[in-house]
Amino acid sequence: MLLVGCDFSSSPSRRKPIVLALGALQGGSVVLQDLQPLDTLAAFGRWLAAPRAWVGGFDLPFGLPRELLTGLGWPLEWASSIAHYRGLTRAQVRETFAAFCAARPAGAKLAHRATDRPAGSSPSMKWVNPPVAYMLHAGVPLLLEAGVHLPGLHAGDPRRVALEAYPGLLARELIGRRSYKSDARARQTADRHAARTELLGRLECGDTRLGLRLTVDAAQRTALLDDGSGDRLDAVLCLLQAAWAWRCRQQGDLRYGLPPDMDPLEGWIVTA
Structure with missing residues (x-):
């Protein structure tokens, strides 16, 4: 099974692309196969729609807070709320x-x-720092248009499974709240490089509650460490979360590790 981790951008460009980390689960190891940048939303949509089987973790919210939707008088059913929002x-x-x-x-x-x-x-209604509300607005419609399956939210093609992921959850488990990335080149410091080095090293050792270790080659390790924005490393963190979900599915969990009492309006971050 192809596994995917996605660091998403609501306004991708050649300078700041969407990054896909592609890999496979081999025993207790997640083998990184490729890092693929996509510099337009259209390219991302085409990738999603291609006829191949995968399970992916996507770093964007899949739903809005129930409290917000109730307060605004918007639909309280997931598909209807997304249809209203995308309009x-x-x-x-x-x-x-x-x-x-x-x-x-x-x-x-x-x-x-x-x-x-x-x-x-961050709350999925937040529109600045980070603008996750815009990420939902740009990304979830593309998932729906591509016909992918969103467990607990939307029945689609069971061969293409999208789960909400969040790299910060796994990163904090390993290095606490140390900063390991910045989009501003002037803030891509030696300290942040050291934090990425520790984070990647601990992923390779399997020092997480997910019970999985990351396997990368020398060139991939260099690419992950030299990316001061952290986008490539964030995609790999999402890849690990997708691998955990796929292992849950292999063990018979049709919900890919999502809790049985998940709110079907809000969604849930896998591994949380």
Whole structure:
């Protein structure tokens, strides 16, 4: 089975592409086979739609908070909520979410999904730093258009399975809250390189609760360490989460490790 980890961008470019980490599970090892950049959303959509079997972990939210949808009077069924959301422009998303936050008390401006706190992830309605609301807006419609299967949310092609992943969850398990990446070249420091080195080394040793170790060759190791943005390493972290989910499926879990009580409106981050 082809396994995929995706570091997603809602506005990809040649300088800041979507990065796919492709690999396979061999025993307790996840073997990295390729790192593939995609510099347009159209290229990403074509990759998703191609007729091949895979299980992937995608670093973008798959649903909005139930509290937000209820407060806005939007549909409380997943497919309908996504259809409504994709019909908005990014400017409308920003204005609507800003107005929602403005009406709430300090300290509780943003609505959260149930998965956010155990995963340590940003609320999926956040439109800046990081703009995950735009990532959902750009990415989930492409998953639907490609006809992929989203366990617990949407029945699609069972040969192409997409799960919500979050690299920060696995990274924090290994190096705490040390920063290992920055998009700003001036902030791509020796300390961040050292953090990437430790993080990658611990992945190779299998020092995670996932019970999996990463296998890379020398050229791949250099590419992962030299990428100061961390995009390639984030894609590999998502690849490990996808491998864990695939192993759950091999053991008979039709939900790929997602909790049985997952909110079918909000979704869930795999391994959280």
